[in-house]
Amino acid sequence: MAPEEIRTAILEILEDIAPDEDLTALKDDVSFRDQMELDSMDFLDIVMELRKRYKVQIPEEEYGELASMDSTVNYLTPKMADISA
Amino acid sequence: MYDTIIIGAGMSGLAAGIRLAHYDQKVCIVERHYTIGGLNSFYRLNGRDYDVGLHAVTNFTAKGAKKGPLARILRQLRFKWEDFALAEQCGSRIAFPEVNLRFTNDLELLRSEVAAAFPDQVDAFDRLISRIDDYDDLDQDNFALSSREIVSSVISDPLLVEMIFCPLMWYGNAREHDMDWGQFCIMFRSVYMEGFARPFKGVRLILKNLVKRFRSLGGELKLRHGVKKICVDGQRAVAVLTDSGEEIVGKRILSSAGHIETLRLCEDVSEIDKRQIGQMSFIESISILNKQPAEIGCDETIVFYNDHEKFDWQRPVEGLCDPRTGVICSPNNYRYSDADGVLPDGVLRITTIADFERWSNLDEQEYARQKMVWFDRAIESAVRFVPDFRRYIIDTDMFTPTTIRRFTWHDNGAVYGAPDKKIDGTTHLENLFLCGTDQGFVGIIGSIMSGISMANMHCLRD
Numbered sequence: 177m178a179p180e181e182i183r184t185a186i187l188e189i190l191e192d193i194a195p196d197e198d199l200t201a202l203k204d205d206v207s208f209r210d211q212m213e214l215d216s217m218d219f220l221d222i223v224m225e226l227r228k229r230y231k232v233q234i235p236e237e238e239y240g241e242l243a244s245m246d247s248t249v250n251y252l253t254p255k256m257a258d259i260s261a
Numbered sequence: 262m263y264d265t266i267i268i269g270a271g272m273s274g275l276a277a278g279i280r281l282a283h284y285d286q287k288v289c290i291v292e293r294h295y296t297i298g299g300l301n302s303f304y305r306l307n308g309r310d311y312d313v314g315l316h317a318v319t320n321f322t323a324k325g326a327k328k329g330p331l332a333r334i335l336r337q338l339r340f341k342w343e344d345f346a347l348a349e350q351c352g353s354r355i356a357f358p359e360v361n362l363r364f365t366n367d368l369e370l371l372r373s374e375v376a377a378a379f380p381d382q383v384d385a386f387d388r389l390i391s392r393i394d395d396y397d398d399l400d401q402d403n404f405a406l407s408s409r410e411i412v413s414s415v416i417s418d419p420l421l422v423e424m425i426f427c428p429l430m431w432y433g434n435a436r437e438h439d440m441d442w443g444q445f446c447i448m449f450r451s452v453y454m455e456g457f458a459r460p461f462k463g464v465r466l467i468l469k470n471l472v473k474r475f476r477s478l479g480g481e482l483k484l485r486h487g488v489k490k491i492c493v494d495g496q497r498a499v500a501v502l503t504d505s506g507e508e509i510v511g512k513r514i515l516s517s518a519g520h521i522e523t524l525r526l527c528e529d530v531s532e533i534d535k536r537q538i539g540q541m542s543f544i545e546s547i548s549i550l551n552k553q554p555a556e557i558g559c560d561e562t563i564v565f566y567n568d569h570e571k572f573d574w575q576r577p578v579e580g581l582c583d584p585r586t587g588v589i590c591s592p593n594n595y596r597y598s599d600a601d602g603v604l605p606d607g608v609l610r611i612t613t614i615a616d617f618e619r620w621s622n623l624d625e626q627e628y629a630r631q632k633m634v635w636f637d638r639a640i641e642s643a644v645r646f647v648p649d650f651r652r653y654i655i656d657t658d659m660f661t662p663t664t665i666r667r668f669t670w671h672d673n674g675a676v677y678g679a680p681d682k683k684i685d686g687t688t689h690l691e692n693l694f695l696c697g698t699d700q701g702f703v704g705i706i707g708s709i710m711s712g713i714s715m716a717n718m719h720c721l722r723d
Contacts, residue, residue, distance in 0.1 A: 195341055196325060196335075196342060217714070220721075221336075221337070228284055
């Protein structure tokens with residue numbers, strides 16, 4: 177998947193986790209925690225959804241890489257390069 | 262072979278089941294009873310719908326709120342705010358001799374009532390609130406501190422201390438006399454800071470949404486499947502054996518049966534420490550009226566009353582019940598939408614502290630007689646605090662500690678379970694975990710949160 181496709185995939189997951197949230201105004205360089213007030217349970221959910229949908233494994237010590245959209249896409253780009261969108 | 266077997270189809274078990282089934286686990290919920298819900302179930306009698314336990318859903322936050330337990334569980338279970346269809350309370354009251362404190366879902370009203378009735382305590386009340394704000398839910402070290410000590414060190418008027426404790430103990434304290442500080446903070450937020458709400462259709466709406474979702478994700482629900490034994494091999498639980506002799510094999514077990522109740526099922530446990538069993542049980546006297554309660558002046562959502570200055574939270578010292586304190590609740594008195602309108606019947610529910618052992622020792626005839634006696638005594642006590650509604654009663658129902666025992670399987674019919682909570686949900690077996698009442702959180706939202714957090718912590722990380 178290309179970075180832009182990964183971004184779309186993440187948006188779909190966020191939409192699922194927080195259906196009441198308006199994601200059109202999401203700033204890619206600001207942390208999810210500050211914009212959406214996601215907590216540790218929600219981050220676990222992003223990890224679990226990535227595993228469920230794309231079979232991507234993210235070790236617990238690297239959960240911090242998922243702080244913002246930019247950092248998440250950067251982190252996932254090599255991991256998801258071979259996955260077709 | 263199941264990935265996870267869940268014991269009990271109450272709020273916590275169903276919520277855990279949804280989380281696990283959503284992440285493609287093969288999950289089976291086994292439930293002893295013929296229906297779902299456990300403590301928070303529902304039934305139909307003489308053509309009317311009743312909730313079993315529900316007075317109010319606590320932890321109310323408005324649509325769009327991102328913080329708080331309600332927002333959290335909606336996200337975790339992928340529900341919309343509308344799915345729970347919560348209507349806010351009209352207003353509630355703590356009623357002691359000579360002093361009343363009204364409160365709603367806006368803490369400011371309670372604060373102004375405290376300022377009016379206890380002018381020299383309002384700064385202390387604010388300090389108490391900041392102590393509660395600072396308490397971290399995950400703080401296990403300070404969870405079991407004495408909240409009576411902490412609250413009394415901040416608020417110097419003993420009557421105000423008793424009045425603050427009254428609703429919080431009533432709505433979630435398994436321990437007699439005192440309350441764990443962690444439980445106090447969680448209850449204070451859920452009752453006074455977030456507040457009360459109710460779906461027009463009652464608890465059945467929430468339960469039906471949970472069970473529908475669980476099944477749509479492929480989860481299996483086996484009703485009328487009581488667990489007789491948890492089969493153990495070394496340090497691991499390997500299967501459950503049902504009353505009918507069926508063996509169900511799973512990689513792990515999540516039990517909402519209660520801490521002691523779960524240990525008793527384990528074939529490797531021979532001795533149970535009975536001091537850990539909860540003592541607080543209740544009767545509930547339900548009156549159906551031929552009017553809406555508000556028409557006869559009963560327009561409040563919940564009234565917590567206590568007829569003397571000290572609030573004694575303990576099993577009755579003598580007799581079947583202690584009618585000096587109680588809770589009066591009307592499911593009619595919520596701000597339902599215009600589309601829903603009003604509930605078809607007027608309902609007033611009165612909860613009174615009761616003694617399990619004395620109720621369970623009655624023979625059948627005496628049990629029936631005492632139910633009638635205590636129905637009347639409970640109402641007689643309550644109408645000192647709300648308008649007398651007795652002449653409008655057209656139907657009644659009642660439950661006792663033995664009814665609670667039958668539906669929840671909790672020892673002693675202890676509504677809020679055992680006093681010592683097992684916050685991390687672990688047991689002596691490496692793949693047997695607890696959720697529900699004895700894991701720590703109470704109320705509808707609390708028990709759903711318990712199921713979710715134990716599923717996340719123990720069942721999803723491999």
